[in-house]
Amino acid sequence: MFLAWNEIQKNKLRFTLIIGVLMLVAYLVFFLSGLANGLASLNREAVDKWDASxxxxxxxxxxxxxxxxxxxxxxxxxxxxxxxxxxxxxxxxxxxxxxxxxxxxxxxxxxxxxxxxxxxxxxxxxxxxxxxxxxxxxxxxxxxxxxxxxxxxxxxxxxxxxxxxxxxxxxxxxxxxxxxxxxxxxxxxxxxxxxxxxxxxxDDISAVTDNSELEAIESETFIENLPGYTAQSLTLNFMIYFLFAISSVIVAIFLYVLTVQKISMFGVMKAQGIPSGYLARSVVAQTFILAAIGVAIGLILTLVTGAFLPAAVPVAFAIPTMLIYGVILVAVAIIGAVFSVLTIVKIDPLKAIGG
Incomplete structure (x- = not known):
């Protein structure tokens, strides 16, 4: 963690750009989740108000x-x-x-x-x-x-x-x-x-009616069959899941490029006896720090934006859902760092320092 944080402080511009990209991805994910939640509420508020089986x-x-x-x-x-x-x-x-x-x-x-x-x-x-x-x-x-x-x-x-x-x-x-x-x-x-x-x-929906011409439908099933409700929800959720994948790829590319640029430095460190595991943990810790900062800024910006949106914009931010998405974004960013870890493990100290 010390090595990871020390490098971030020494290369502020480089890592600020990575944080900025992660922040924008997080901002888009959070805003889309609010939009999905808001549009869903437009369709189902009255049904939820029934609190019915x-x-x-x-x-x-x-x-x-x-x-x-x-x-x-x-x-x-x-x-x-x-x-x-x-x-x-x-x-x-x-x-x-x-x-x-x-x-x-x-x-x-x-x-x-x-x-x-x-x-x-x-x-x-x-x-x-x-x-x-x-x-x-x-x-x-x-x-x-x-x-x-x-x-x-x-x-x-x-x-x-x-x-x-x-x-x-x-x-x-x-x-x-x-x-x-x-x-x-x-x-x-x-x-x-x-x-x-x-x-x-x-408690027993199946016993409500014995009339073969009538059908008892669970409230959630009824909501899912409202015109356009399911298609709308699936579209927005697919966009959110796609952004998770994009986030992982972006982090993987950035960190891989940074790792390749530092191969000689890692080679010297390994030649000095620093184990690959320590360097790998440093990269993972660095990814965690960058992703956590980017996601936190994205969350704050989303909530600030929501406070100034007109009532006509159908967004409803569910904090628990946003926190879950934030954790997922950090997790996929760490997964994206795996490629850099594999590169570090494969570094031959002699070749890396030109031996």
Missing amino acids: AIVLTEESDKSLVASTMTIDEAEAMEADKTAVLGQINAIARTDDQKANVSIFGIREDEFIMPEVSEGEAFSADNEVIASDTIKEDGFALGDELELSSTDEKLTIVGFTEDARFNAAPVLYGDLGTFQRVKFGEAAEANEDQINGVVVRT
Whole structure:
């Protein structure tokens, strides 16, 4: 460690460049992880808010909530610790000055998926809704009357709730009657028993329903089947894993070049009786120091950047995940140093000093 740190101090510019490259790689990895986490949250916040075991949909819906249709009677026949009926429809909500894509949830106020109100009050009358607080970013406020693209019905925002987006759209929570009027219009009364799914909390998902036309889907499986969710997550995660490999290659190249430049010095040291193991440990220690400094700076820069990003940028930094990625970056950097270690072990002292 002494030899490693002493050399870093003697060649500050050279090793600062290596730290800079590692810092940029770490910065990109951390930012991509925040972007992946933020984009995932855009799709799943409302589902996570349920804290449910599963959701029951029709078999023919292909795990799509909006494509599923069942009756309240079918919902009441289900066996679970807790059940909550759910209707869902997508729409465009607008006022005179604002417009936003929204997802409308029809729920019952006394069931467990009823959201906690963070501002305003819960819905208590027809066409009143609780909105995700993210809709404020589009300029909406308490008391706004919303016109919808799919109906003549108008909704009024009476409250806000935190963390409630579904498929990247802010959620509007209203009662079942409101949902059915928005979806069916004048035929709402004839379809008052129609819903899209049933959210359940239970220890035995397989026992929820014996109806062959219905399917109980675990919450995580349901999320993974949301349009674009899996493809988006795999793409960003692949980029992160690819950066790990790039980091290893970059460190390997830099350290190998430095090692080749110092072959004669290593030869003299080995001729003086310094074992290859000591020199190898010095290179590994040097790599650890450089990688740790670069990763730490990258982490700090990422958090600073995150503090100044506008709310419209979907990033959410998970510190535990970032720390794990930081450890992996340091580890792959050390793995990249193996080539230099092998070179040191193979150095013949006599040849290295020109004997």
